[in-house]
Amino acid sequence: MQRFRTAASRRAATAPSRRPGLRTDPKTRWCGRVAVCADVVATALPVAATLCALEEAHVVDQTAVVTITWLLVGWSGKRYAHWALGEGRPIGPVFRDWLVLLGILAVVRTMCGLGNVPTAAVGALLPALVVAVVARRLILRHLRSACRDARGLRHVLVVGEAETVESVIGQLAQRTDHEYVVVGACAVGEGEVPSGVPVCLRLAADEPDGPADDSAVAEAAEELGADLVFVAPGRHLSGDRLRRLSWALHDRGCPLMVLPGIIEVARRRVRLTSVAGLTLLHIAPPTRDGAQTFVKAAMDRLGTLLLIGALGPLFAVLALAVRLGSPGPVFYRQTRVGRNGVQFPMWKFRTMVVDADRLQSDLEAANENDGHMFKMRxxxxxxxxxxxxxxxxxxxxxxxxxxxxxxxxxxxxRPPLPEEVARYDEVEMRRLDVKPGLTGLWQVSGRSDLSWHETVSLDLRYVDNWSWSWDVSVMARTVRAVLDGRGAY
Structure with a gap:
């Protein structure tokens, strides 16, 4: 918790001060305009050039229709919203929008008697797809860099029971790839908030008779200059009480976000619906079968064959280096635990002396990992x-x-050892619900420099939310992580 408190304090201290009531966000507005301009240029220029080459009539009008349609499709899909620009993995949503664009243009040309969309014109729309993805990745990188440097942060007031408030603060303080910094808390009841965030208001645990508490929260948000209020419902913060609080905040122009209490769930798995006046969150189950798993298996086999063929000479050089570097075999065979607890022999180039396993018991006291793994720098x-x-x-x-x-x-x-699995608790056992990987979030996020808690959190995030596009992203990041060498020992 001390580490969380330090991270939160540093972000709060370096965040730019704001006068109360200021709720503008120039950073995200600027990024939204850049995204729009990139879409306009990447659509209009190739389409106009292609239509001129095809000697189509009304080139300017057609180009304008295509460009405006692309912008409207993006606007309807919320691609220019600040929260969408701050999310990762834009390939899927942008590709779906691009397919919608093709469908709309086909219908429009048919209705106008222009015939089908020429193949060359479809090719001219490819730059719009590529630039849209690249621009959003660059914008996302800029936003996350700004957040790490404590620029463009959004001040947050957290409302809830003390224990829940502390959990929210700790969760936000663990990472710096988001734009929220907690500047105050309104605790329900008399519990303590040990993280050091100022508790500016105490709300009665019992249901209040009037709107005094709700107005007090809104006033506290204004005094702190909070951009928005996070509310964590609990046994002392019922739906009716939350409803009245939302009225008080919205009447003063302060946005409200409700924290449902679920963590590490990708947004694509969440669907919002309303039934009989109840707002419901539908959480889709993790992908375990279907087309995506088939694509993953095919990508594994094909990618492995290509890598083995391409890296054949490197294998020979490394094998010779291991053989000449120290006495013993070239390869090291070790039993690891795979999906559903099934054990398998895993192979590596030998990096230790021959009797390394026997010597480990003498080095246990020097273990630098705080979990079940054995690691020494x-x-x-x-x-x-x-x-x-x-x-x-x-x-x-x-x-x-x-x-x-x-x-x-x-x-x-990461594939664990049988003795590590023997010490797993129920949460850690969930790491075995998927096949272990040659690379993963652990390898591209710091490797051995990560704590055991961080390692498990990364693995569970992958287990519950994996997709083939995420796999492609991780493999691309692996190249940079390998060249960097950070955390590898």
């Missing part, structure tokens, strides 16, 4: 060649054979 069992292989993850390459045999996937959680 300067492990004396590692050979000189092994240090080089580990730094750039070259020792993991033989696991491509495990992927080809179906034991592992290209992307997934």
């Amino acid at each position: 300067r492990d004396p069992r590692v050979t000189s060649v092994g240090r080089f292989l580990r730094r750039y993850s070259l020792d993991e390459l033989p696991q491509l054979v495990n992927v080809l045999l179906g034991h592992m996937s290209l992307v997934g959680p």
